[in-house]
Amino acid sequence: MDADAAPEQARQPWLHDLSLTLAAPTQVWSAADGQVAPGGLSGVHHGDRRVLCLLHLEVDGQQPTAVASYEVTGDSHTFVSVPRHLGDPGPDPTVRLVRRRDVEPGLVRESYTVASTAAAPVSCQVSLLVAADLAPMDGVKSGAAYPAVPADGVGGSVLTWQSDDLRAVLRLPGARTVQQDDQVLATWDVVVPPGEQVSHELLLTLEATDAAVFAPRREAGWPSVTVDSADRRLGPVVRRSLDDLRLLRLAAPGPGGAEEEFIGAGAPWFLTLFGRDSLWTARMLMPVTTDLAMSTLRLLAHHQGRRTDDQTAEEPGKILHEVRSTAFSLGEDDGADRHLPPVYYGTIDATPLWALTLHDAWRWAAPEEEVEQLLPALERALAWQVEHGDADGDCLLEYVDRSGHGLSNQGWKDSGDAVRRNDGSRASSPLALAEVQGYAYAAAIRGADLLESYGRPGTDRWRTWADRLRAEFGRRFWVEDAVGAFPAIALDRDKRPVVSLTSNIGHLLGTGILDPEGVDLVARRLVSGDMLSGFGIRTLSSHAAGYSPTGYHVGSVWPHDTAICLAGLAAEQRPETAEVGEALLSALSAFDGRPPELFAGDAASAQPVPLPYPAACRPQAWSAAAAVSLVTSLLGLRPDPTADDGIALAPVRPWSFGATSIRGLGARGRDAAIEVSADGEAAKG
Secondary structure, three states: OOOOOOOOOOOOOOOOOOEEEEEOOEEEEEOOOOOEOOOOOOEEEEOOEEEEEEEEEEEOOEOOEEEEEEOOOOOEEEEEEEOOOOOOOOOOOOEEEEEEEEEEOOEEEEEEEEEEOOOOOEEEEEEEEEEEOOOEHHHHHHOOOOOOOOOEOEOEOEEEEEOOOEEEEEEOOOOEEEEEOOEEEEEEEEEEOOOOEEEEEEEEEEEEOOOOOEOOOOOOOOOOOEEEEOOOOHHHHHHHHHHHHHHOEEEEEOHHHOEEEEEOOEOOOEOOOEHHHHHHHHHHOOOOOOHHHHHHHHHHHHOOOOOOEOOOOEOOOOOOOEEOOOOEEEEEEOOEEEEEOOEEOOOOOHHHHHHHHHHHHHHOOOOHHHHHHOHHHHHHHHHHHHHHHOOOOOOOOOEOOOOOOOOOOOOOOOOOOOOEOOOOOEOOOOEEEHHHHHHHHHHHHHHHHHHHHOOOOOHHHHHHHHHHHHHHHHHHOEEEOOOOEEEOOEEOOOOOEEOOOEHHHHHHOOOOOOOHHHHHHHHHHHOOOOOEOOOOEEOEOOOOOOOOOOOOOOOOEOHHHHHHHHHHHHHOOOOOHHHHHHHHHHHHHHOOOOOOOOEOOOOOOOOOOOOEOOOOOOOEHHHHHHHHHHHHHHHOOEEOOOOOOOEEOOOOOOOOOOOEEEEEEOOOOOOEEEEEOOOOOEEEO
């Protein structure tokens, strides 16, 4: 390399081709053959820190040839390889190496089994190269390189690493360890008699101090959901998604120090509490359990804003964006160094979503006393909408980053270039997003209904404000193009519509902010060729100048986004529900039931499978929950307090999924036996 050449630019690691073994807050990312090699994301991570950056297995100094890998659940993975220099002569392999990885919160266990059918005993050395860098997660995400941190205990079979906030202990029973540059070489001498096998193991324990979140101490109390359908895609998709959601479970101290459970937003970067993500996930899982929603609501209410602080974006009544143990660097955007404090409130939509989630939990028959305990927090959230979210008094919620280092965009599309006009230019904040007005309207109306049902006063204030918001939305947001009318993605700082067709408009369905004509216009635009890719709804119309199929928020498809649009179509009983549902199911199935955070928005007619977005998180909480939301929408499943089992059904028409039986979904803590015939007739047992 030329000594004068510029150093290679650090880039965010790609992870689409990596293997993951997960039990939050612990995760192991490796190559497909199980090897953890330096560079990129690979490593053993715990909380917001990578611990081991190297875990490389060799036999007699040679890397064995990978032949297979498989997993039954997301917390266990098996890798099978062949050390081809061992065993009998001839083409048939007679020695294999099986590497099994099991992860629990704070614990990684690997076993290395050499099995032989060779005619004579096989002697070899199994060795493991190990290194730790204790790198912070935001540094790993930026692509930065970190030097190895020396281990204590080299020469024995127990190695330790220690930082201010983490202690790691690696046990290698029976191994010899020696220092080899900045790595540790662990070696086992192995002799395998014919027809037998010999195993050794690694045990890594991880203990974080002052962690903001941790693994729940109790098992998930969710019912088992089973789907038996003539459409062979449905069952595996739901099963895998619920398995992933269990592995993403986390907890944090809530009121009185009680442990409150939530779903971490996603691996690898976001295994913590995110207001928006955790609420949407809980809402989508409401037919499975209301306990998760109530726990998430209590935890977020515990952190509800109490004062005004521009540095953290905290305001009285506001629901937070995210919580971490330390500050988190986002890198440079729009010429500013973006970094978030440990507790950050820079989100415009989490507060109305909190109110909507509480209303949903009430409708799905969450315990009345638990709902009642949260009514003061609901009143504070509704007051935030009127007094702070609507900062200029025009009855629209808008946001602006006043810190200079927070998120420049504070809706769910929070990348710096997410809000664009048709010509590709970026809109400037303060911004009033379209979908947030729908959330705020529904939150005010439904929040008032909930408060009124408990005899709380003052509900007319929220309904009056909501009526004004609805009128302002109808007056200001509707724009037209050559095809027809649709709501703009936002109003800019001058209160001018940001004219571009986006998936945001689908979030308005089912909120009540649209009149019947508006519902019809929005539904039709969502399934137009420039919006519906065949695998989901694009974030931005493919006709827009700024469109890119792999643009993070400007052309890609996000499974949760499509699921929200689908739920809105189902709520409005639109015929487009079936087409969008089929597209989403095709995508979920194409990713073997583990849909990533997002994927490319290429048309299915051009790409027969959805292409990965290489840096997308997986599993991602709301992407996994999209599978349950999909089934809920296809069934037309909704709470019905007049029914004995608390639910009503209205399956989508046409029903193209064949005879289907579902157990584990319901209300009031009961799971109904749902049967849908091949022609779409529903029955409950």
